[in-house]
Amino acid sequence: MTWSEMEPLLSQALGETLRMVAWSTVIAVAAGLPVGVLLVLTDRGGLLRNLPVNRALGVVVNVGRSLPFVILMIALLSFTRGIVGTTIGWQAAVVPLSVGAVPFFARLVETAVREVDDGLVEAVRAMGGSTWTVVRKVLLPESLASLLAGATTTVIALIGYSAMAGVVGGGGLGDLALRYGYQRFETGFMWVIVALLVVLVTLVQLAGDLAARSADRRRRGPAPRLRLLRPRTP
Amino acid sequence: MDTIVITTTDLRKVYRSRGREVSALDGVDLTVREGEVLGVVGRSGAGKSTLIRCVNLLERPTSGTVEVAGRDLTALAGRTDRAPAALRAARAGIGMVFQHFNLLSTRTAQENVELPLEILGRAGRRDRARRARELLDLVGLSDEQARAYPAQLSGGQKQRVGIARALAGDPKVLLSDEATSALDPETTRAVLGLLRDLNRQLGLTVLLITHEMDVVKAVCDSAALMKGGRIVESGTVAELLATPGSELAGELFPVGGVPSGPDRTVVDLTFHGDSASRPVISQLARTYNVDVSILGAAMETVDGRQVGRMRIELPGRFEDNVVQIGYLRELGLQVDIADVTGEADVTGSAAPRAPGAAAAPGLPGLAAAEAAK
Ligand SMILES: Nc1ncnc2c1ncn2[C@@H]1O[C@H](COP(=O)(O)OP(=O)(O)OP(=O)(O)O)[C@@H](O)[C@H]1O
Ligand SMILES: [Mg+2]
Numbered sequence: 001m002t003w004s005e006m007e008p009l010l011s012q013a014l015g016e017t018l019r020m021v022a023w024s025t026v027i028a029v030a031a032g033l034p035v036g037v038l039l040v041l042t043d044r045g046g047l048l049r050n051l052p053v054n055r056a057l058g059v060v061v062n063v064g065r066s067l068p069f070v071i072l073m074i075a076l077l078s079f080t081r082g083i084v085g086t087t088i089g090w091q092a093a094v095v096p097l098s099v100g101a102v103p104f105f106a107r108l109v110e111t112a113v114r115e116v117d118d119g120l121v122e123a124v125r126a127m128g129g130s131t132w133t134v135v136r137k138v139l140l141p142e143s144l145a146s147l148l149a150g151a152t153t154t155v156i157a158l159i160g161y162s163a164m165a166g167v168v169g170g171g172g173l174g175d176l177a178l179r180y181g182y183q184r185f186e187t188g189f190m191w192v193i194v195a196l197l198v199v200l201v202t203l204v205q206l207a208g209d210l211a212a213r214s215a216d217r218r219r220r221g222p223a224p225r226l227r228l229l230r231p232r233t234p
Numbered sequence: 235m236d237t238i239v240i241t242t243t244d245l246r247k248v249y250r251s252r253g254r255e256v257s258a259l260d261g262v263d264l265t266v267r268e269g270e271v272l273g274v275v276g277r278s279g280a281g282k283s284t285l286i287r288c289v290n291l292l293e294r295p296t297s298g299t300v301e302v303a304g305r306d307l308t309a310l311a312g313r314t315d316r317a318p319a320a321l322r323a324a325r326a327g328i329g330m331v332f333q334h335f336n337l338l339s340t341r342t343a344q345e346n347v348e349l350p351l352e353i354l355g356r357a358g359r360r361d362r363a364r365r366a367r368e369l370l371d372l373v374g375l376s377d378e379q380a381r382a383y384p385a386q387l388s389g390g391q392k393q394r395v396g397i398a399r400a401l402a403g404d405p406k407v408l409l410s411d412e413a414t415s416a417l418d419p420e421t422t423r424a425v426l427g428l429l430r431d432l433n434r435q436l437g438l439t440v441l442l443i444t445h446e447m448d449v450v451k452a453v454c455d456s457a458a459l460m461k462g463g464r465i466v467e468s469g470t471v472a473e474l475l476a477t478p479g480s481e482l483a484g485e486l487f488p489v490g491g492v493p494s495g496p497d498r499t500v501v502d503l504t505f506h507g508d509s510a511s512r513p514v515i516s517q518l519a520r521t522y523n524v525d526v527s528i529l530g531a532a533m534e535t536v537d538g539r540q541v542g543r544m545r546i547e548l549p550g551r552f553e554d555n556v557v558q559i560g561y562l563r564e565l566g567l568q569v570d571i572a573d574v575t576g577e578a579d580v581t582g583s584a585a586p587r588a589p590g591a592a593a594a595p596g597l598p599g600l601a602a603a604e605a606a607k
Contacts, residue, residue: 048316123336126290127350127403128326131316137349141340217383218339 001180001189009176014196016090017172020162023094025155028101032154033147035061035102036109037135047121047131064103069161072096073168093170097161101154108150112143145216152208156201163197173197239407239439240266240289245298247284247463258284259295260463268406271433271440273450275482276460282443285460286411289441290328291321302328303406326354329400333412335392337384343370343395344380350402369398373428390421397428401436408432410442414449426452447486451534457482475506475541476568489545491529492574499548499555500529504568506541514565515546522558524548545572 035057041047042054067075073096080087080095120138129137140147163174173193181190247259258281266272274282287293289300291307299308302324310321317325337346347366356362370380373394384392393413400408410429414422430453432438444450450457450471458468459482467474467482474483483504493500503514519526526546533542548555552571562569 117334117336119332119334119336120338122292123330123332123399124349124353125292125317126325126328126330126409127353127399128322128324129353130319130322133353137352138338142338144340215340218385 001186006189006192009180010173010192010196013171013173013176013193014200016170017159017162017174017200020090020093020097020165020170020172021155021158024097024101024158024162025151027094027098028105028154028158029151031098031102032105033109035106037113037139039106039110040113040139041131041135047134061103061106064099065107067100069096069100069164070167072100073165088169090171093162093165093168093172097158097165100161101158104157105150105154108153109143109147112146112150113139115146116142145212145218148208148212148215152205152212155204155208159197159201159204237268238265239268239270239303240264240441241299241301242285242289243299243301245285245288245300246296247281247288247293248296257463259288259298262298262460262463262465264458264465264468266407266439266441268439269433269437270456271430271442271454273454273457274441274443274460274465275445275447275450275457275485278445280460281463282445282460283411284463286409286441286443289409290325290330291317326350326403327405327407329397329403329405329408331393331396331400331408331410331413333415335384335389335396335416337392337395337399339384342381342383343375343387343391343398346384346395347399347402350399354403365402366398369401370395372401372432373398388421389417390425393417393421393425394428397425397432401432406437406439408438408440408442410440412443412445415445422449423452429453451486457486472506472541475504475543478568478570483543487532487534487541487543489530489532489543491545491547493529493547494527497549497551499550499552499559500572500574501546501548501555501559501562502570502572503544503546503562504570505533505543506568512565514562514567515544517565518558518561521561524558 038048039054039057039061042050042057044051046054064072076096076099077087080092083095084092086092116139120142121134124134124138162170162172163177166172166175167178169175173196177190177193180186181193242262242264245259245262245264246257249256249258260281262281262285264272264274264285274285276282284293288295289302289307291300291311294311295308299306301307305324307321307324310318310324312318312321337343338349341349344363344366347369348362351362351365356365367377367380375391375394375398379387379391384395387395396413408429413429414425417425426449429440429442433440433453440453442449442454454471456468456470457474458465460466467477467480469477471486474480475487477483487504489502491500515526515528518524526548529545529547531542531544533540533544535541548558559569559571
């Protein structure tokens with residue numbers, strides 16, 4: 001295959017992968033964040049202590065986390081059709097990707113939020129802050145660095161899952177690699193796709209690390225600058 | 235002047251965990267007068283933190299009531315764990331300072347002080363920033379420090395930010411749980427001095443928890459001793475000194491020392507009130523021509539007066555010293571015959587003694603009497 005043959009295929013598949021990952025990340029964050037925070041707040045010693053709710057949420061999250069993604073995808077076929085109207089294409093793949101990523105991210109949120117010092121919560125309560133104030137002014141800002149790291153991990157996991165979603169007609173880079181590399185023995189093309197995925201994952205990790213580091217103020221010294229974008233002055 | 239600002243009535247707190255019950259507060263009745271600095275001391279686990287956290291209802295008492303500035307906070311608390319708006323509003327009027335500062339690491343010093351203003355709903359970024367600057371200035375921090383993140387500040391500076399933040403809601407009451415326990419002695423002194431200044435300047439009522447007697451001596455008007463969830467002694471420093479056998483007075487002003495030989499009379503003198511400013515020891519020595527030895531002394535100057543305790547030794551037995559002791563009592567001193575004998579005290583003197591106790595065993599005569607002043 002020549003580059004001019006590969007290029008349109010690649011750009012279309014890359015676009016599909018990016019859209020799948022972007023949308024499912026948005027949904028995973030939008031739903032996983034409150035679930036993760038609730039897992040902390042409803043637990044023993046939490047501000048909204050409610051053990052039945054906590055245990056129920058925990059079970060749902062654990063079930064979601066332990067189902068292999070392929071099985072989740074197949075199990076959700078009719079659900080997906082109900083929502084998107086089809087089971088083919090990147091839009092359809094967003095549904096199982098999101099359902100898989102929400103509990104994944106929720107657990108990471110829970111871990112990040114638990115690390116926030118109880119003393120800070122106590123200080124804001126002593127100031128007259130409500131539970132909502134505690135969440136907004138303490139738990140989320142103070143755990144932001146860990147949340148960003150968690151989001152990065154989730155995006156990378158989603159890139160992996162999205163390749164699997166391709167198998168069930170989701171499209172994207174994974175689907176392309178499978179069709180050309182496995183079915184048509186275009187090994188060279190497959191390696192190009194793999195390289196592209198590696199670059200994509202590396203870029204996401206790099207951006208995530210930078211964002212997490214610039215959100216972290218726990219270390220001494222001034223806030224770190226983005227050295228990649230700004231040349232170091234001697 | 236004698237308005238009561240904080241009252242707790244029969245306050246009880248029972249923690250239940252895994253079938254075990256711990257009675258952290260066992261009927262605490264406490265009153266703090268307006269403008270007073272009251273120090274609560276006690277061993278670890280005595281319930282001091284539980285008590286102070288019950289005062290602003292961070293911890294809900296099992297029974298009993300808490301009144302702050304005439305309002306019954308326990309009545310505001312409602313039945314659920316969530317604090318209703320009325321209780322939150324009351325809390326906003328009570329400042330709190332913490333041992334580990336509890337500053338948000340993602341906010342600068344100034345933004346930390348702005349936080350309570352945001353919670354209070356003070357409108358206007360500019361106004362909040364200006365007020366925060368004023369408060370930071372009041373606690374002695376520069377504009378440059380106001381822009382620093384907590385990780386860039388020293389412990390003492392962080393606690394100053396903590397105090398500025400506690401003052402943001404213009405509280406009448408400041409609660410402080412071991413605010414200086416994480417600081418070195420010199421920084422401790424500076425922060426305590428700041429608290430004292432704020433107490434005087436703003437008429438702030440301060441309830442502070444500490445395990446250091448030196449803190450009580452440095453800033454407190456009164457003290458209370460907690461043991462096993464109860465307050466076993468309380469009063470102004472002078473009242474405590476005037477109470478025979480007061481454990482707090484003993485710990486605040488520890489005196490030790492054993493008689494230098496048989497046939498001596500060991501006497502503990504307590505200085506409080508007007509008697510304290512007179513050179514009683516030299517008067518005694520001159521009037522009766524006796525050699526007075528100072529075995530130990532712990533004296534402080536409180537509001538320009540010397541208060542504290544001193545252990546002296548007079549030659550001869552008790553029967554020989556009746557007149558001298560009567561003379562000391564006439565001078566207005568509290569005089570207790572110390573129950574120490576040379577032998578018994580060899581072991582007895584190992585009793586715990588607070589750090590910084592100015593014990594000066596065996597210093598002879600008048601020179602020591604002058605030195606102790
Ligand atoms: N959340 C809790 N659950 C169970 N028991 C508790 C809890 N908080 C405190 N206690 C118990 O209550 C008692 C009093 O604790 P508190 O923290 O008030 O003591 P303290 O006087 O402040 O001690 P320290 O000087 O060590 O800070 C202790 O026996 C402690 O174990
Ligand atoms: Mg404590």
